[in-house]
Amino acid sequence: MVDDPTKQRLIEAAGEEFAARGFEGATIRSISKRAGTNIAAVNYHFGDKEGLYAAALIEAHRCGQQEGDETEVTDAPPAEMIRRFIHRFITNIKRDAAGSWQTAMMHREMIEPTKAADILVRESIRPRFERLRAAVAALCPDADDRRVNALSFSIVGQCLHYKVAHPISVRLIGDDAYKSLDVEFITEHISRFCLAALGVAAPFGAGERESLDAGEEARCTGSR
Amino acid sequence: MVDDPTKQRLIEAAGEEFAARGFEGATIRSISKRAGTNIAAVNYHFGDKEGLYAAALIEAHRCGQQEGDETEVTDAPPAEMIRRFIHRFITNIKRDAAGSWQTAMMHREMIEPTKAADILVRESIRPRFERLRAAVAALCPDADDRRVNALSFSIVGQCLHYKVAHPISVRLIGDDAYKSLDVEFITEHISRFCLAALGVAAPFGAGERESLDAGEEARCTGSR
Amino acid sequence: MVDDPTKQRLIEAAGEEFAARGFEGATIRSISKRAGTNIAAVNYHFGDKEGLYAAALIEAHRCGQQEGDETEVTDAPPAEMIRRFIHRFITNIKRDAAGSWQTAMMHREMIEPTKAADILVRESIRPRFERLRAAVAALCPDADDRRVNALSFSIVGQCLHYKVAHPISVRLIGDDAYKSLDVEFITEHISRFCLAALGVAAPFGAGERESLDAGEEARCTGSR
Amino acid sequence: MVDDPTKQRLIEAAGEEFAARGFEGATIRSISKRAGTNIAAVNYHFGDKEGLYAAALIEAHRCGQQEGDETEVTDAPPAEMIRRFIHRFITNIKRDAAGSWQTAMMHREMIEPTKAADILVRESIRPRFERLRAAVAALCPDADDRRVNALSFSIVGQCLHYKVAHPISVRLIGDDAYKSLDVEFITEHISRFCLAALGVAAPFGAGERESLDAGEEARCTGSR
């Protein structure tokens, strides 16, 4: 956004450190060093460590906003909305591992919120959650608020699990097995799991053989 | 188990602090104070901070083991096994908030593992996960390993979400709405969500009315 | 004197901060902010913090000079000179509390001199002290230099005490009792105390009953 | 008191630094270095810098207490009590210059009180001040509270001036002249000044030769 002044370099460096080590774990010394500036620059530009954290979090949210809206805003049938929500969620998570600190910071904030969490909830999380809720409610007209919340949490929980439990999962099923769970597979899996639970896709398990194939499924959701 | 009162008091105090503040956040000063012992006692009994952490984690796992096995070991149909798994998971999570540090420590280790995680995975997590996998595999005979892992993660993810995303969820849907999601409701909800996805329970949503009737469901689970 | 508004605003702001917090305690950040200018302006206009302090001190002295001379220069009998000296001293001290930084800075310099003290002594303190010495010497023709110095210090010391020991005095005798010691009372008290010690007024204590009343005393000193 | 452990060395070093540079001016680095210990020892023994300051102040007060009481407690006529008060005050002040930090710290606290001032007022200053007040009141039976306070302040002010205004006084009258004001001379001078003002000693000035009775004094001042 801004050319490449100290302030921007500082945010970039802070984002990487905060994403990797958390608020407590990161040190402004290391951040300053990485940004190639003096320690005091943090105080000058952001007041203190918390200010820098908030700035990085806002930047992270701002970056995510740009690319996101175009694909989500478009009208689509509820089942498709849910599928896109999951796809986007999983894609972001997998991108974290590749070094993008923006979503990593936001995920960290979900798990271990700081004072800055309120901003994030208001600006970023709630709008998306509401869209998910709406899609879920459209598929379950008889569900009350409590049920819709629980259903939405069931969807989010499955996605977030690949962020949250990543290190343990690797130890649990082995590195190779975990790597085989790539973005496409997980997206397809969670989508089908959820849509099956919502009654608009074929379930796994016993009914698997006589399940709707991909084409039928699409038609099915499209028919609503 | 340990008969040394000082050592035991130290573990108890450490467990509470570590569960509440994490490994980095907890200080041996505060732990020693709470245990009513000297700071140096930690290093004397456990070598260093990490040693104390490992000791507390093992103790946490040991406690969980005692009560758990009796209910889970009993043979039961796969769907019932899954239901019990979920019930137990959610119960533990909700108990954390009431001040039990044992499961709180283990959950923390799932999210942000330390060096001690290997022990925990080997001793506690893997055995339970394998039982879950077995139940899932029994319901989905045609599923390959990758699919069974993903299905198991879908189940675990929904449960763990109530631990991991608790603070954000409260901000998201409000305190009252979150409180209405009690143990019984969540257990019932996740169980049905998963079993529906696995084709052995009625789905939510549009298919709710024309769901599999009770007879089919029973036959389905019973037939394996 | 200085027509540059920025420079003047800076001096004003610096005076208030230095008077309130001392040289070490005041920060150029806070001064700049109060003056509505940039931090670098201090170094630009005054070289460094010390330069700004010196400038403020000189301004403080310059202000005091204006109003002062007219009343003191006038010839008067020695006892009246001393009374006026005391009155002026106490008035200035009490004015400090009301927010006038000019004398507050000078008083502070008396108690805890900086490098700039030499200027102050030469320009402001010594001239007044010499006038006091002269008045004392006039009343004590036989006193040698050492005695005259000591006598002058006795007078100054009593006045300065209300500046220096203010915070402790309040804690010592209570807020109300200290407030009852207003400018008029203190001036009258110290004047009589000193003039009695110099043999030109009735002493307190045992001789109080047969002392000269206020009218006689005034007439007495006025007659010279 | 204690042999010579780190704690005591730290208090000693702190006292010297605080007395010389004040609370803000002194650094725990320099104190630790002077005491030959680590910086962290301050935190261990005294919590923080303020704790160390308080400890040093209490030690200063404790030292002063020891020697003082024996000479002051003895019953004596009021005039003699006042003379002793002055002598003790001046002696302490002059000892400061020789490097004793104990009274220097207490004097600093009088001039620029910190949070610890309350303790000092209660424990050390008020008891002595009350003894002075009692002596003054005994000499001035008709004086009300306000007057007794003012009289006491007049005595204290003259003494404290040799502490407070020391640096300025040197610049004012020169080094040699100031040195000639030794303990004996100042004590004698202030004592006589005060007692003359209280009507129990011969005044300076015109009445110096023919010491006081009321008639002569009146005539004396009138005759000028």
Add this chain to the structure above:
DNA sequence: AATGAATGAGCCTTCATTCAT
């Protein structure tokens, strides 16, 4: 002339650890 940006030194504090008794 005037300023936003940046700097390096220094401060107090906290922490886990080790040592001598």
Add this chain to the structure above:
DNA sequence: GATGAATGAAGGCTCATTCAT
């Protein structure tokens, strides 16, 4: 065996100053 005392490393922050524009 157990502990009070002491340590060194590191962290966040503040300050007066300087630089480039």
